Amino acid sequence: MRTFFLALTVLTASASHVLAQSAEAGERVYTQCRACHQVGETARNLVGPQLNGIFGRKSGTIEGYNYSQANKNANITWDEATFRDYIVDPRGKVPGTKMVFAGLKNPQQVTDLIAYLKQFDATGKRGQ
Numbered sequence: 001m002r003t004f005f006l007a008l009t010v011l012t013a014s015a016s017h018v019l020a021q022s023a024e025a026g027e028r029v030y031t032q033c034r035a036c037h038q039v040g041e042t043a044r045n046l047v048g049p050q051l052n053g054i055f056g057r058k059s060g061t062i063e064g065y066n067y068s069q070a071n072k073n074a075n076i077t078w079d080e081a082t083f084r085d086y087i088v089d090p091r092g093k094v095p096g097t098k099m100v101f102a103g104l105k106n107p108q109q110v111t112d113l114i115a116y117l118k119q120f121d122a123t124g125k126r127g128q
Helices: 002-019 023-030 080-088 107-117
Strands: none
Touching (some): 023 107, 080 107
8 A cells, every 4th residue: 555655646646747838948939929919028029919918818909910800800818728729739729810829739848838838927928
């Protein structure tokens, strides 16, 4: 019985380690986004909108970016759960989006990317 609880403890510790967020790892994942999106104090819209302050923001609302009607009308307020759904399958979450990225399938990479993006407030300053 003691062996069972020891094994359970080790598995639980391993699982929580895998799910831990790493902004540093997320910055490496973000390199896949960088061709179309920017973050930081000098961020601007490119092929995609800049991503400063994305969490808490309503979809389709960055000034100066020409969103698809699908994104404008999606009525999404970005939080971790909605972003996770979107980044895994953008066209599945918002059919008709202009985003051509096939999706980020690795759950740990998604978690790390979220940690990285959460650092940037709406002005692009790193807050965390």
